Amino acid sequence: xxxxxxxxxxxxxxxxxxxxxxxxxxxxxxxxxxxxxxxxxxxxxxxxxxxxxxxxxxxxxxxxxxxxxxxxxxxxxxxxxxxxxxxxxxxxxxxxxxxxxxxxxxxxxxxxxxxxxxxxxxxxxxxxxxxxxxxxxxxxxxxxxxxxxxxxxxxxxxxxxxxxxxxxxxxxxxxxxxxxxxxxxxxxxxxxxxxxxxxxxxxxxxxxxxxxxxxxxxx
Ligand SMILES: O=C([O-])CC(=O)C(=O)O
Ligand SMILES: [Mg+2]
Numbered sequence: 001x002x003x004x005x006x007x008x009x010x011x012x013x014x015x016x017x018x019x020x021x022x023x024x025x026x027x028x029x030x031x032x033x034x035x036x037x038x039x040x041x042x043x044x045x046x047x048x049x050x051x052x053x054x055x056x057x058x059x060x061x062x063x064x065x066x067x068x069x070x071x072x073x074x075x076x077x078x079x080x081x082x083x084x085x086x087x088x089x090x091x092x093x094x095x096x097x098x099x100x101x102x103x104x105x106x107x108x109x110x111x112x113x114x115x116x117x118x119x120x121x122x123x124x125x126x127x128x129x130x131x132x133x134x135x136x137x138x139x140x141x142x143x144x145x146x147x148x149x150x151x152x153x154x155x156x157x158x159x160x161x162x163x164x165x166x167x168x169x170x171x172x173x174x175x176x177x178x179x180x181x182x183x184x185x186x187x188x189x190x191x192x193x194x195x196x197x198x199x200x201x202x203x204x205x206x207x208x209x210x211x212x213x214x215x216x217x218x219x
Contacts, residue, residue, distance in 0.1 A: 005182075007074060007076055007092045007093075007182055008092075008131040008133075010074050010092075010095070010131065010182045010184060011046070011128055011184075013046070013181075013182035014046045015181075015182035015184070016043065016046075016177070016183045017043060017044040017045070017046065017048060017049075017126055017184045017186065018041060018043060018173055018177060018184070018186070019041065019044060019070075019099055019120070019185075019186040019188075020039050020040065020041060020164065020169055020186060020187050020188045021036075021040035021041070021188060022035070022040045022188065023036075023040075023162050023163050023169075023187055023188025024157060024162060024188055024191065026157075026161065026190060026191035027188070027190055027191045029191075030191045030192075030193070035163065036163065038172075039169060039172055039173075042116050043121070044099075044120060044121045044125055044126050044186075045121055047123055048121060048122070048123065048124065048125040048126035049126050049128060050124040050126065051128065052127075052212050052213060054124070055214065055216060055217035056100055056127055056214050056217070057122075057123060057124045057216075057218070058197075058198060058219060059102055059105075059118075059122045059219060061105065062102035062103075062104055064102065064104040064195055065101070065102055065103070065196050065216070066100070066101045066102075066103045066193045066194060066195060067098055067147055067154070067155070067193060067196055067202055068098060068099040068100070068101055068155075068189035069096070069145050069146065069147035069155045069157075069190075070096075070098070070145070070186045070187055070189050071094060071097070071140060071143065071145055071159050071186075071206065072096065072128060072184050072185065072187070073091055073094060073140065073170070073184070073185040074091070074092045074093045074094060074095060074131060074182070074183075074184055075091065075092065075170075075179045075180065075183040075184070075185070076090060076134075077090045077181060078090070078179050078180040078183075079174055079178070080174055080178045081171075081174055081175050082170055082171050082179070084168055084170075087166070087167035087168075087171050088166070088167055090170055091140075092131075092134060093131050093132050093133045093134045093137075094132040094134070094206070095128045095129050095130070095132060095184065095210075096128070096129035096145065096204055096205065096206050096210050096211070097127065097128050098126070098127040098128075099120070099125070099126070100124065100125040100126070101119055101125075102118065102119045102122070103119070103193075103195075105118050106119035127214050128212075129206075129212040130210060130212075132206065132209060136210075137206070137209065140159060140166045141159055141162065141165050142159060142160045143158065143206055143207055143209070144157070144158050144206070145157055145158070145204070145205070145206055146204065146205055147192070147202065147203070147204040148202070148203045148204070149200055149201070150200055151201075154192045154193075155190055155191070155193070155204075157191065157192070158190075159187070162188065166185075166187065169185060169187060170185070173185065198216055198217060199216065200216045201213060201214070201215055202214045
């Protein structure tokens with residue numbers, strides 16, 4: 001019998017991971033980047049997914065792996081050029097996500113004008129929580145997201161600080177890249193990004209709605 005795919009296991013679908021960068025002014029400033037007037041987009045491949053129970057691996061070529069805690073939006077209904085007014089009808093739910101970033105490599109890419117693939121798209125660069133049904137987050141524009149490293153709070157932001165809202169992002173992205181069921185949008189990180197090392201333990205959450213824990217290991 002053909003298996004019925006369930007979007008609550010979106011990480012198994014092999015669909016796109018579309019990431020928004022510099023969507024919080026305080027994070028853009030901490031990395032000395034200009035606050036954008038249009039969303040900054042990049043992609044991760046589905047091979048970047050990692051679930052609790054498996055470690056986050058530091059790529060062999062990096063000595064400065066950073067955590068970025070982000071609200072993830074799981075697409076439930078695809079579309080192209082989705083109007084902002086109906087954008088939320090395309091959301092199935094949410095996930096807590098980490099946009100793991102080889103910051104040293106990203107800086108090198110930036111200075112050479114090269115794409116960020118090596119810095120952002122490596123295996124295990126997208127740890128994700130369990131699926132969070134849409135009803136559990138009535139307003140994705142007002143939830144607290146936080147991250148601790150070895151029990152120390154490093155990031156503590158609220159999605160109300162986003163420059164571009166979830167409906168705006170869905171509409172903007174879908175003009176350029178058709179969204180499909182099972183796609184994931186990472187909506188950017190608030191300030192407080194910092195290095196992680198082998199053996200560190202990362203714990204992150206969306207308020208007390210969902211939390212997750214990951215260990216860091218060397219490749
Ligand atoms: O690497 C960066 O700082 C851009 C980014 O992903 C973010 O702001 O979430
Ligand atoms: Mg990010």
